[in-house]
Amino acid sequence: MKECSISQFPEYIGQDVTIKGWVSNRRSSGRVSFLIFRDGTGICQVVAERDVLGDTYQEIRKIPIESSVIVHGKVVEEGRSAGGFEVQASSIDIVHLSDEFPIGKKEHGPDFLLSNRHLWLRSARQTAIMRVRDALVRHVRNYFYENTFTLIDTPIFTTTCGEDTSNLFSVDYFDLGKTYLSQTGQLYLEAAIFGLGKVYCLGPTFRAERSKTRRHLTEFWMVEAEMAYYDHKMNLDLQEDFVSYIVQNTIAERQEDLKLLERDIEPLKRVVPPFHRISYDEALDILHKQGSDIVWGADLGGDDETVITQLFDKPVFIENYPKQTKAFYMKQHPDRPEYVFCADLLAPEGYGEIIGGSQREDNYDLLIKAIKDNNLEPETYGWYLDLRRYGSVPHAGFGLGIERTLSWICGLKHVRETIPFPRMLYRAYP
């Protein structure tokens, strides 16, 4: 018999095949048992009949959930079966009889599921999310490839830091003392644009913030892009094009998975250029009219973001924040020095910030001043300052959070389900 995968069933209708996988669930009647069978490419129903299987039927009838089996039998179209096909077994080899599987058919709480993440990852919902993640990351890479960006893998161990050290994980580094796990590749990307023009990186990012919310992980994946000779407006135009590309391609490719996740993709279909653009000051006006007492100079909180995203039917940029609320490397507005050229992109439907980006300060003296104003030490930024000494150019870039974007695309309540093994404030196992 020919071995095939469940995803290939349309080509094997009426034929005898061998499939290898696991029993997701089982139902039995007097003379017939139904195994819900999974092989990594799909699910189907295996029909096991007493009269066909003989002695092994007694074992199959009570086989523990998650046992691994190899099934030989005929592929048949069957509307009543999950996946649309069933295999009428002529024989079944038991590879391993599972111990009692901790995750049952009824609902479970988050603590239990997260403690059993290594087993939870087998479930239909979780495998669907992982496939959407795979597609999203692939389309991210495709976009940059198609637009002549070069991948630059930035270091994980770093000495200089994007911002202050209080939210960095420190690591002992031989005789050199402390290094820190990277929380951004941006500064290194800035070095790379001088040779390559447009570059990007995609990798894990570490934040030692004691954050405990549905939008935070201590280890998450971020894609960052940096472009030479790009100003603020060009940066936003690119982000708009990029986000539209990855969303449209991902939802088109993974329709079945999104359906399983019960994600209504109509709102996602509207994610095409142009996005809404409002200034920080306009955002404050909106919030004040909604009854907020937020003061100028304060960063927008989670609730503020939610209020604003609910007013728009597609992603919205909030541009030009006060300089005091943002990082030192952002370029200050030439006419209004109290502002910087930056923007956060908020995803609709209450998801909030998925991108932070800015045009970078390319003037040596202004950058030195900004470093000092932020109580940072210019000496530790030697190489970064050099970039403003040898052919400095206007440049801009942004970073997009993979898990937040995936959470939005999948319509999930919490980012913890979007990464295979989430690291959170109180959780580093499994």
Next chain:
RNA sequence: UCCUCGGUAGCUCAAUCGGCAGAGCGGGUGGCUGUUAACCACUAGGUUGGGGGUUCAAGUCCCUCCCGGGGAGCCA
């Protein structure tokens, strides 16, 4: 770090005013000729997160510690 909610059977939860610790799922045994979180019958399963206290009596009230969930701040 702060606010808030919670911890009872392997899992999800219930237990009235402080008064015999229960159900569903899962496990075991048996039944059922096509099931859809299958169903039916029977059955086993408990140091009520740990420690201390009040009381005739504590899952329930008080103190304390531990472990989680949600949120704030911060950020993607």
